[in-house]
Amino acid sequence: MENMNIGHHISRQFNEELEEVRNQVLMMGGLVEQQIADAVKALVEGDSNLAEQVIENDRKVNGLEVAIDEECTQILARRQPAASDLRLVIAVIKTITDLERIGDQAEKIARMGLHLVDMERPKNHFYEVQSLGESVIKMLHQTLDAFARMDVEAAIQVSQQDEKIDHEYDGVMRQMVTFMMEDPRLIKRSLDVIWSVRALERIGDHSKNICEYVIYLVKGKDVRHTSTEYMKEAVQEK
């Protein structure tokens, strides 16, 4: 009996460790989401203090990645998880890599914001950055929700938003090229806008990666590099 109790206790502790790691991922995700929102706000409003703060906060994002990574390695070594527990740990290791890179993109946008402070503000108040920023933040938020609830259907739905974001990005790019051709004095400013929307577009890609890890985690199938149709099929199989 005592052994069983110990066994039960160890297992509960293990569950708590996995739960703790999941919570840390969500915390890191929340921080990264805030970083994107702040970076976009700093750029749109020309707020260099906020931009500096985003750049400074990227250390926190990096620190969380290293800490969670370390925790995962220790769980693998101590607990030697199998099946779905193992998949959870691997999915976390991959997810935090993407979250860290989303953080890098937020930092890039903040740096573009600092550049743009010294230039003439456009009449549209960087509407394209604001708009794409909102789409991307929404997508990341829903991605983290899908991760928190281990919701495969949601993960598939959300990963499809990436196409919409790519489409919006392509539109902005065409517009910027037109601006530059019409008035070469706008080239430098337009390039900074281009870097910023490209960073946002890449955040969409990273969110999609995370959605795919959620599907892998729940279904044990690798759905990367496959079409949406294949993804749907994969999760419908029993």
Added chain:
Amino acid sequence: MENMNIGHHISRQFNEELEEVRNQVLMMGGLVEQQIADAVKALVEGDSNLAEQVIENDRKVNGLEVAIDEECTQILARRQPAASDLRLVIAVIKTITDLERIGDQAEKIARMGLHLVDMERPKNHFYEVQSLGESVIKMLHQTLDAFARMDVEAAIQVSQQDEKIDHEYDGVMRQMVTFMMEDPRLIKRSLDVIWSVRALERIGDHSKNICEYVIYLVKGKDVRHTSTEYMKEAVQEK
């Protein structure tokens, strides 16, 4: 005695599995290296057949990532490795993610090559893409060497090349902006060149990531997000 033999046999089999995974990573690395070289060649020489081939071959890169990933998961589940074996498997899981993304960048360069085929060729024959391409391929090759030999000193040396690549990239960017300002008809072509050199610059970042996994693997220390000085200190500690 029999048990020991079995033990020995299992261990040798395990070693062979690890060795096999390492070889697969090097094979994937070699393919990715070739993809960059071909993408740059296709762009510089305006060879649309070669560009199409690079785009097609990206499937192979993706396939290798999925296969090696699967192999690593199985090793973790079956062998429950500890200490340096565990670090090797985690380092491999991370490395192939970066190699796959390097592959994506090569594909992007090939796509830019296809765009550029229809435009007037510049007098310098895309010298800047060629030159940065050579630096980046050299860096990736040395990175894979450091990985193959588990050579920490080499990994540190190679990771420092990323700064040189960033510097070269900044120079090309400034030059492109000047071109566009001087002659707005060159904007579209210049943007394609900009996307290409940016893809090369990001390959440098991914190579640096892989160098850091080598250091982590050998030393068991996480050196990401730290300065070169810290990296050197970390590996000098006994």
